[in-house]
Amino acid sequence: MYKFLSQFKLLALLVFKLRAYFYQSVNVDETADKLKLTYLCPNAKKASGGTKVIYRHTSLINGFQLADVSAQIFHPKNVLFRCQWFFPNLHFKNNFTFDGKNEVYVINEMWAGREAKLAHRKGIKYMIQVQGGYDIFRKSDWKAVYFAYQHAQLITCVSQDIYDCLVFVFPEFANKIHRIHLSLESDLFKPAAVKSNLITYMPRKLKKHSDLVLNFIKNHLPSHWTLVPIDGMNLEEVAQLLAKSKIFLSFSELEGFGLPPIEAALAGNLVIGYIGEAGREYWLEHQFHEIPCGNIKGYAQAILDKINAFDDGAIRHTQFADNISLLAERYNSEREINDLKVLIERLRAEIR
Known part of the structure; x- marks a missing residue:
């Protein structure tokens, strides 16, 4: 055969x-x-x-x-x-x-x-x-x-x-x-009722950049926060992970549309990172935080700042409800x- x-x-x-x-x-x-x-x-x-x-x-x-x-x-x-x-x-x-x-x-x-x-x-x-x-x-x-x-x-x-x-x-x-x-599959990508201190990212996107960012924050990441790569998962598994995570790292590069960041946003994530140009269409205020491509130190610092804001209660995923509704309606x-x-x-x- x-x-x-x-x-x-x-x-x-x-x-x-x-x-x-x-x-x-x-x-x-x-x-x-x-x-x-x-x-x-x-x-x-x-x-x-x-x-x-x-x-x-x-x-x-x-x-x-x-x-x-x-x-x-x-x-x-x-x-x-x-x-x-x-x-x-x-x-x-x-x-x-x-x-x-x-x-x-x-x-x-x-x-x-x-x-x-x-x-x-x-x-x-x-x-x-x-x-x-x-x-x-x-x-x-x-x-x-x-x-x-x-x-x-x-x-x-x-x-x-x-x-x-x-x-x-x-x-x-x-x-x-x-x-x-x-x-967008807003019925699939949606936030969990209770989220975990997870930071998700896709390692195949600009791997050199993601490796650098992760190494820059390695010595500063609080022990109660965990970085989880999204790799080798089917669509349902990706949706389940994004539903639980609080922060998604975008390493989009010259995208046509760029689905991962917007799907992460639908799942109630704060999105930090590169806009990928096409992302400007859906990069909504408060939920999306843009980092200029290649600004590794700025990227690392932004992650740590947002972690502190989550820990202090200054950011809660429930604050993104209006954005989620807007994105689901627009697409x-x-x-x-x-x-x-x-x-x-x-x-x-x-x-x-």
């Missing part, structure tokens, strides 16, 4: 490398006016926030149960691959043949420069889904990226910061950009669903 799986993976990789010969655009009469969105998705060994958005949006669009609209996920590196996100109404594409009239290939920003050129050459309609405004040139040069955005049907983004980045770089394509507001599922429905209407208009 292991030998068979290894051989299949090698074959899948070969097909991906030679995909230029497999991609094709055909006219499919039986899908006359049926809009189909095909989301390109990486084979993420560890499910990431970006792949979760792709799976969620596919699920939501199919959940609309529109007779003339459907969505599917496409893993071109291995068409049988599945990320570990469990959503209803998921469909998957298992071939490289596209309906040239009504199918729209949804390409993420990191692959846009590479895949858009191929799609355009093959007569495949496509749009670009941008979840990281600072990743648009990550795997391609400026010329290839410009070509991709020039010929895209539409461009979506998931934060104000991404929108601002795109308009700054490509002002001539501003009319193509459509904002989709992500929703609710109804708004995300409405943004997706508007996207569908714009795509209908584009391809007809």
